[in-house]
Structures are given as structure tokens and as C-alpha cells.
Amino acid sequence: xxxxxxxxxxxxxxxxxxxxxxxxxxxxxxxxxxxxxxxxxxxxxxxxxxxxxxxxxxxxxxxxxxxxxxxxxxxxxxxxxxxxxxxxxxxxxxxxxxxxxxxxxxxxxxxxxxxxxxxxxxxxxxxxxxxxxxxxxxxxxxx
Numbered sequence: 001x002x003x004x005x006x007x008x009x010x011x012x013x014x015x016x017x018x019x020x021x022x023x024x025x026x027x028x029x030x031x032x033x034x035x036x037x038x039x040x041x042x043x044x045x046x047x048x049x050x051x052x053x054x055x056x057x058x059x060x061x062x063x064x065x066x067x068x069x070x071x072x073x074x075x076x077x078x079x080x081x082x083x084x085x086x087x088x089x090x091x092x093x094x095x096x097x098x099x100x101x102x103x104x105x106x107x108x109x110x111x112x113x114x115x116x117x118x119x120x121x122x123x124x125x126x127x128x129x130x131x132x133x134x135x136x137x138x139x140x141x142x143x
Contacts, residue, residue, distance in 0.1 A: 031072045035102040045098045045107065047072050047080075049090060057086035070096065070107075079106040092117055 030043040047070035049055075056067040066082040068090070080098060090096075095115040100108045 029073070029097075031074045032076045032078045032102065032107065033072075033074065035107065038102070040101060040103075042099070042101060045072055047096050047098055049093060049096060050077055051091065055086060055090060059085070070098070080109055081106055082109040082112060087112065087114060089116075090114060 028044070029046045030038070032045060035043045035045055050069040050071055053069040057065070063085055064083055066084065066086045068080050068082070069077055070080050071077050093114040094117050097113040097115075098107060098109045099111040099113075101110075102108075
């Protein structure tokens with residue numbers, strides 16, 4: 001074998017080994033039902049916060065425990081236990097990605113990522129209110 005062939009073979013093997021480290025980080029979104037079938041397996045569940053139930057957090061009693069309820073993509077409501085402080089503005093989030101494990105009928109979240117509400121949504125009624133009276137779409141500009 002030539003030296004170039006050996007170098008290429010080593011590079012291919014190194015590439016395969018390197019990619020195998022990242023494959024475990026590739027996850028798909030699960031539902032609470034599919035997460036329950038994957039006992040003790042790390043999953044990511046895309047949810048929306050159940051805003052009818054209060055977020056339970058007592059920073060004096062247990063500052064590293066937040067409990068709330070969430071709906072998954074199928075509409076199933078489940079209790080979520082997050083072993084950390086309550087995230088700021090969790091009630092305002094449009095969606096949450098929960099990373100963790102399904103255990104004993106509830107989801108134990110190790111990490112969460114909130115999807116913030118868009119501040120750039122088109123609100124035409126608000127825009128109309130902000131226009132000065134008599135303003136039109138065609139404005140003349142003098143230079």
C-alpha cells in the first residue's frame with residue numbers, strides 16, 4: 001500500500017469514529033406516550049404549558065424544584081418535574097422543549113428550552129392606532 005492510501009484509510013476511520021460521538025446527540029421529538037414506552041431513555045418532548053394550572057415553585061422551601069403541567073403534540077397533559085429554579089417568563093412562552101426522562105407517570109426534565117413569543121407579529125389594529133390622524137399610505141417626501 002502506498003502512503004497516501006494509508007493516510008486516507010486513517011482519515012476515513014477517524015471520521016467514522018468522530019461521527020459516532022455526535023450520533024448520540026441527534027434526537028427526535030417524542031410525545032409523552034412514546035417517551036413512556038422508552039423507559040429510562042433520554043428523550044426530547046415538544047410541549048405547550050398548561051396555563052390553566054399554576055406553576056408550582058417555592059424558592060424558600062425547595063429552590064431547585066419546579067412543577068408544572070404541559071400538553072404534548074398529541075394533546076396529552078402530563079405533570080413535569082423540573083429540578084431547577086423556575087425559568088423567567090415560563091408562562092409567556094409559546095412552546096417548550098423538554099429534555100429528560102419519563103418516570104412513574106410524570107416527566108423528569110433535566111433541561112428545558114423555551115420558545116419566546118415573537119415581538120415582531122403583525123398587529124394591524126395596533127399599527128392603525130399608532131398612525132397620526134389623517135395619515136395615508138402614500139406620503140410625500142420633499143428633499
